[in-house]
Amino acid sequence: MKGVYVYAVIDPRSPKQIFHLGKDCDYSDLNWLKDKNNQPFLNKSIGNPRQREIIQDDLRPEFVVLRQGLTEEQADLLIQHYQEWLLIFGNSAVEQLKSPLAEITTMYREFQSKELVTDLPIVLIHLDNWIDREKANWGKWDKARLERMIFAKVRKWGKFGEKRERAKYALAMYRGWVIGVYQIERWSSPYSENYLKGRYKFSGKILDENSAIYQEFIHKITYAKNGVYQMPRNPIQYRNCDRFDIEHIYQLILQDANSQSALIEIENEEQRRTFAGFADRYHWQVKQVISVHFDKSPDSAIHKRSFLVKSLPNSRDFHLIKVVACYLKVACLPQIKNEQQLVDYFTLLTKEKFQNIAACQAIQLPYAGSLMGKWARDTAIDRIIKEIQS
Numbered sequence: 001m002k003g004v005y006v007y008a009v010i011d012p013r014s015p016k017q018i019f020h021l022g023k024d025c026d027y028s029d030l031n032w033l034k035d036k037n038n039q040p041f042l043n044k045s046i047g048n049p050r051q052r053e054i055i056q057d058d059l060r061p062e063f064v065v066l067r068q069g070l071t072e073e074q075a076d077l078l079i080q081h082y083q084e085w086l087l088i089f090g091n092s093a094v095e096q097l098k099s100p101l102a103e104i105t106t107m108y109r110e111f112q113s114k115e116l117v118t119d120l121p122i123v124l125i126h127l128d129n130w131i132d133r134e135k136a137n138w139g140k141w142d143k144a145r146l147e148r149m150i151f152a153k154v155r156k157w158g159k160f161g162e163k164r165e166r167a168k169y170a171l172a173m174y175r176g177w178v179i180g181v182y183q184i185e186r187w188s189s190p191y192s193e194n195y196l197k198g199r200y201k202f203s204g205k206i207l208d209e210n211s212a213i214y215q216e217f218i219h220k221i222t223y224a225k226n227g228v229y230q231m232p233r234n235p236i237q238y239r240n241c242d243r244f245d246i247e248h249i250y251q252l253i254l255q256d257a258n259s260q261s262a263l264i265e266i267e268n269e270e271q272r273r274t275f276a277g278f279a280d281r282y283h284w285q286v287k288q289v290i291s292v293h294f295d296k297s298p299d300s301a302i303h304k305r306s307f308l309v310k311s312l313p314n315s316r317d318f319h320l321i322k323v324v325a326c327y328l329k330v331a332c333l334p335q336i337k338n339e340q341q342l343v344d345y346f347t348l349l350t351k352e353k354f355q356n357i358a359a360c361q362a363i364q365l366p367y368a369g370s371l372m373g374k375w376a377r378d379t380a381i382d383r384i385i386k387e388i389q390s
Contacts, residue, residue, distance in 0.1 A: 006078050010062040011054060019050050019061075021082055024076040025162065039145060082262040116178065116220035119240055120213075121248075123184075125154045126235040131174050150180050151206055157199040160187070160221040162361045163241040164200060167268075169207075169217065171217055174230075181207045181217045186255045189362075211253040249289065249308065249360060250339045258313035262287070262321045263306050263345055267328040274384075275307065276365035276378045278324050282317045290359040293352035304349045323388045 009020040054061050067078055130153055154172045162185055172180030184204045189198070207214040254259040266272050279286050287308040292303040310319040325332030333345040346354040368374040 004072055005068040006066045006070065006077040007084070008064045008066055008083070009051075009113065010064065011050060012059050012062050013054070013057065016062075021079050022135070023070075023072075028285070046063065046173075048085065050054050076359040078184065114220050116222050118216065120168060121166050121240045122169045122171055122217075122238070123164060123241070124157065124171050124173050124237040124239070126173045126232060126237070127153060127179075128173075128175060128231050134279060147180070151182060152217060154180065154182060155204065157190075158201070158236055159198060160200045160236060162172050162359070163237075163238045164202070165252070165360060166241040169206065170202065171220065175220045178217050178222075180219045181214045183207055183213075186386050187340075195384060211309065245357065246339050248344050249357060250336075252287070252308065252360070253310075253336050256310070256313065259320045260315065261336050262309045262318070263333040263342070264309060264321060264325050264328075265306050265332070266328075267305070267330065267351060271328045271330065272365060274328060274380075276323055276367070277381055278320060279309070279365055280367040281381055282320065283316070284318075286363055286365060287360055288363040289357060291346045291349065292355045292358050293346075293350045293355060294355060298355075300352075301355070302350055302352050304346075306345075306349075307363075317346055320385065323385055326388050327384050332366045 004023050004025045006019045007024050009022070011017045011019050032244050052062055056109050063084075066082070067075075070078065110151070127150070134149075142189065146350060150172050154170055167184055170182045172182070172185055184202045186203050187200050189200055209215075209218075225376070228341065264275070266275060278284070289306045291304045291306065292298075292301050293304060300326050309321060322332060322334050325334070331345065331349055346357075368377040
């Protein structure tokens with residue numbers, strides 16, 4: 001049988017792992033696979049340091065011919081097919097890769113029936129382009145390092161939008177398949193506005209393979225089982241992130257145990273400017289929270305604006321949030337200890353029934369940029385403090 005053959009090179013050390021897939025058309029040269037003791041030996045260079053490590057351990061890589069009699073185009077497609085298989089099932093899936101192509105196709109179809117369906121708030125990060133560039137290096141990495149590499153790529157400095165704050169889990173995607181599942185704990189922005197502007201990263205952890213959440217997501221697909229995969233234009237997608245709930249707001253508060261948090265109602269621009277002076281002077285972190293209130297119909301909904309305020313760690317000035325609220329004569333929750341306090345706060349904002357949180361996002365407030373501006377800010381703040389405390 002002539003034509004091109006596709007082969008796999010296997011690391012014989014435990015657990016066995018495929019670290020190279022290739023093709024060739026010279027069947028007369030198959031003796032290059034054997035050394036003088038009739039043992040598998042690769043004297044052809046495949047540019048992989050793992051081969052040298054195996055030989056240094058006084059072992060020889062194993063060689064398996066997967067398919068023969070192919071055209072160049074068929075061989076390229078088959079290698080791509082096998083690479084996707086290894087990506088999904090891991091480089092240790094040696095026996096499955098030796099299976100006939102019909103058996104592998106059946107396994108694919110079985111997994112393709114498992115479409116990703118969830119009501120959990122998740123963000124999907126598609127890594128198609130990055131993985132296609134890095135595939136050649138994957139044979140050099142063990143499973144643990146590969147997991148860390150994917151996690152580092154998923155979590156750092158993507159163009160995540162406002163919905164990111166609502167996502168609880170991040171999924172690494174390749175060609176519509178879930179290949180990694182991570183829990184999001186908090187989001188960070190660059191230290192400088194001029195560095196990676198508009199990009200964010202999250203802190204979190206790789207979920208254990210035995211956890212229920214991991215099992216719910218891993219190896220699922222994001223397109224219909226009878227459909228054809230098309231890479232989305234935006235590599236970052238969200239599901240179930242259109243609404244906040246009280247639990248999510250409370251989790252934001254719990255992210256830093258050394259900081260204090262408060263909610264304060266802000267009704268107009270004058271109140272916003274006054275509050276901004278305090279936030280600037282005492283370096284408070286501020287998110288704008290929009291709550292929705294109505295009794296019978298959403299068409300008559302009232303939207304109320306509050307600021308979720310966090311102090312610097314171990315701050316001694318955060319009690320002044322009560323001074324601001326007293327001066328502005330607005331509702332304030334100066335200490336947040338549980339979720340029920342949040343519900344009570346939003347309930348008291350208006351006579352209409354509290355329904356849900358429509359938005360919770362970072363907000364840019366005015367700040368004093370010059371010495372004269374800071375002097376004017378501090379003078380106004382000192383006057384307000386003296387007026388309220390007198």
